[in-house]
Amino acid sequence: MAATPCLRFDAGERVVLLETALSAIESGLAGAVDSRPPDIAALPTTLALKGSSFVSLQTEAGLRGCCGTLEPLRPLAVDVWRNAQASAFADPRFEPLAAAEWLEVTVLEISVLTGFERIEARTEAELLQTLVPGIDGLVLAWRGRRSTFLPKVWEHIGDAHEFVQRLKEKAGWPADFWASDLEILRYRAVGISTEWPAARAHRLRAG
Numbered sequence: 001m002a003a004t005p006c007l008r009f010d011a012g013e014r015v016v017l018l019e020t021a022l023s024a025i026e027s028g029l030a031g032a033v034d035s036r037p038p039d040i041a042a043l044p045t046t047l048a049l050k051g052s053s054f055v056s057l058q059t060e061a062g063l064r065g066c067c068g069t070l071e072p073l074r075p076l077a078v079d080v081w082r083n084a085q086a087s088a089f090a091d092p093r094f095e096p097l098a099a100a101e102w103l104e105v106t107v108l109e110i111s112v113l114t115g116f117e118r119i120e121a122r123t124e125a126e127l128l129q130t131l132v133p134g135i136d137g138l139v140l141a142w143r144g145r146r147s148t149f150l151p152k153v154w155e156h157i158g159d160a161h162e163f164v165q166r167l168k169e170k171a172g173w174p175a176d177f178w179a180s181d182l183e184i185l186r187y188r189a190v191g192i193s194t195e196w197p198a199a200r201a202h203r204l205r206a207g
Helices: 011-029 076-089 124-130 151-155 160-171 198-206
Strands: 053-059 062-068 105-118 137-142 145-149 183-195
Touching: 011 076, 011 105, 011 183, 053 076, 062 076, 062 105, 076 105, 105 151, 124 160, 137 160, 145 160, 151 183
Parallel strands: none
Antiparallel strands: 053 062, 053 105, 105 183, 137 145, 137 183
């Protein structure tokens, strides 16, 4: 498994990614879920490279959608476009986002994944000693089942033991699960976010 190398985005590139996500969702609300992904030729070079991302939506009530990709298989801006639409309309935990709910979204956040590193841990205790709370994203994979937590999940789970326990629970494994062939990967992420009403006001001005 690979990921986008560690990179930084300038202010203009961040705006392009946010506008890409916002446009993807608004085109979906207009009934054009599969229409007009970004034109690669018009993108800044960094955003045209293959990359992997997650897009999440938050309301006052909490998470309203989060979908993403682990492998960089398509241009980053296209990946953000597709994942923004998936988060809004195809997250199996929620009904498709409605126009009225879109006005209730308080935060849209893009996480661009960077540099996977394989962790060789013989026990869960070794894994816990390796993790860097607040920084590391984590993937656990075993026999066709895979689960991940983005680094931002540390904002809600401050303890490494609970972080791993909840990730195993997410995968459907018991709390004491461990396997000698468990694949463990960690990664970092670049976060790009916008809050309403700032994003809404910007789009109204742009329109």
